[in-house]
Amino acid sequence: MNMNEYISSGILESYVLDVATPEEMKEVEMYASMHPEIKLELEAIEKAMHSYATEHSITPPPQLKDKILAQIAAETSNSSPAKEPVTRSMNEGASSNSRFSTWSIAASLLFLISATFAIYYGVQNGQLNSSINKMQQANTALSDSVKALASNMDQIHNDMAIMQDTAYKVVKLKGLKISPESKAMVCWSPADKKVYVEIDKLPSAPSGMQYQLWAIVDGKPVSEGMLTAGNGLHHMRDVEHAQAFAISLEKAGGSETPKGDIYVMGAI
Amino acid sequence: MVASLKSGDQAAIGFLYDNYSAALFGVIVRIVETHPPSPSDRENAEDVLQDVFVKIWRNISSYDPSKGKLYTWLINIARNTAIDSLRVKDHKLKSKIQSIDNSVRSINRQYSVSIHPDHIGLKTLVDKMKPEHKQLIDKLYFEGYTQEEAAEELKIPLGTVKTRARTAISQLRELFIEKDTTLK
Incomplete structure (x- = not known):
């Protein structure tokens, strides 16, 4: 069979919507296991329907979660999980909608037996291990975020010191026609020649492209280096006599003279 | 998981x-x-x-x-x-x-x-769907109609249910891809 024709017949949609006949379901599952393109198409349909369901979400009342988890916990301590009908399509028996074969029923029974053993002997151990794991993960995550915060604070302190230092001139770079929303700021000290730049807003550079900072010295652009991602002030090349600063979009690695569009510019 | x-x-x-x-x-x-x-x-x-x-x-x-x-x-x-x-x-x-x-x-x-946009929340994306597409998908996906029942209810031939479901989901896929790209 031509797989494109099969895909466009609408049967995969019926499968995901749970409205296909049992025969159709088996057929779809068989084709999906044999043809990757069918599996991909199925996954794309599922993804769209999941997004659709997510768009229609309604958050249940907050106290419901505890109630439900408590009920499940009570079930677990009273008895091992037992099987019961889940969905019509899965459990109405072979005559109508079943996706089960004899083999899968046998497999389920086997699973049930082994699950019962596992639950009797393994459940407490498993729960303990999993809570230890979760706590360790939480601990690592917490210490990572503390480190990140500390390093952010350092950066902010340094940036503040520069911005408050009266030796530095603050030059605001405003967006040009190509991107009026863009803005950036340069702090430049004529005395010790240091240059720092901060990006407030710039469109993200397309792949293979990079933003480059220029100082305009006696009417000529002098490269101040390439801009890297990240918040706060970035230290750039020293410059002695600058009249303006500008940022242009260049090929990755930069150009000797600006060749790309200039996004922001500010005179001192 | x-x-x-x-x-x-x-x-x-x-x-x-x-x-x-x-x-x-x-x-x-x-x-x-x-x-x-x-x-x-x-x-x-x-x-x-x-x-x-x-x-x-x-x-x-x-x-x-x-x-x-x-x-x-x-x-x-x-x-x-x-x-x-x-x-x-x-x-x-x-x-x-x-x-x-x-x-x-x-x-x-x-x-x-039926569809109650007020309690469903913002539906800007889904509202871009054609009404007859949305109606069919809602019947099948949210309300558990069979294709035959949907055909009867919406007074369209069974064959149309299948093709319309496919068209509707293709449209949804495009909408969500569009949304994903704008977010990036």
């Missing part, structure tokens, strides 16, 4: 709840809602959600990842449990025994669910 659920990890069901309960609740509310709406609708929906999670917990071993995504399996359980709850309620109300198949469908008609 599925493995830890299958091994009986209760923390995993909490995680599952955090991630899927709102989507499942959205489906359930649309099915159990009566017309005109009654204050007990929400309560019923909450009871159904509870049943749904207990069923998930009990039956996770029958979930087969090779046959579809977990999300699809969960939505199917939510939809079917909600429809079953209407059936039970109907028996109580009428104390009348009907064949299961008939009653599910007749109840479904009685409680027939």
Whole structure:
């Protein structure tokens, strides 16, 4: 069979919507296991329907979660999980909608037996291990975020010191026609020649492209280096006599003279 | 995730709840809602959600990842449990025994669910769908109609149901891809 024709017949949609006949379901599952393109198409349909369901979400009342988890916990301590009908399509028996074969029923029974053993002997151990794991993960995550915060604070302190230092001139770079929303700021000290730049807003550079900072010295652009991602002030090349600063979009690695569009510019 | 659920990890069901309960609740509310709406609708929906999670917990071993995504399996359980709850309620109300198949469908008609954008929240994306596409998808995906029933209800040929469902989902896929790209 031509797989494109099969895909466009609408049967995969019926499968995901749970409205296909049992025969159709088996057929779809068989084709999906044999043809990757069918599996991909199925996954794309599922993804769209999941997004659709997510768009229609309604958050249940907050106290419901505890109630439900408590009920499940009570079930677990009273008895091992037992099987019961889940969905019509899965459990109405072979005559109508079943996706089960004899083999899968046998497999389920086997699973049930082994699950019962596992639950009797393994459940407490498993729960303990999993809570230890979760706590360790939480601990690592917490210490990572503390480190990140500390390093952010350092950066902010340094940036503040520069911005408050009266030796530095603050030059605001405003967006040009190509991107009026863009803005950036340069702090430049004529005395010790240091240059720092901060990006407030710039469109993200397309792949293979990079933003480059220029100082305009006696009417000529002098490269101040390439801009890297990240918040706060970035230290750039020293410059002695600058009249303006500008940022242009260049090929990755930069150009000797600006060749790309200039996004922001500010005179001192 | 599925493995830890299958091994009986209760923390995993909490995680599952955090991630899927709102989507499942959205489906359930649309099915159990009566017309005109009654204050007990929400309560019923909450009871159904509870049943749904207990069923998930009990039956996770029958979930087969090779046959579809977990999300699809969960939505199917939510939809079917909600429809079953209407059936039970109907028996109580009428104390009348009907064949299961008939009653599910007749109840479904009685409680027939329409679209209520006010309680669904912002629908800008989904509103871009053609109304006849959205209507069909809602009937099939959220309300558990069969294709035959949808054909009858919407007064269109069965063949049109199949092709329209495909067109509708293709449109949805485009909309969501568009959304993903704008977010990037």
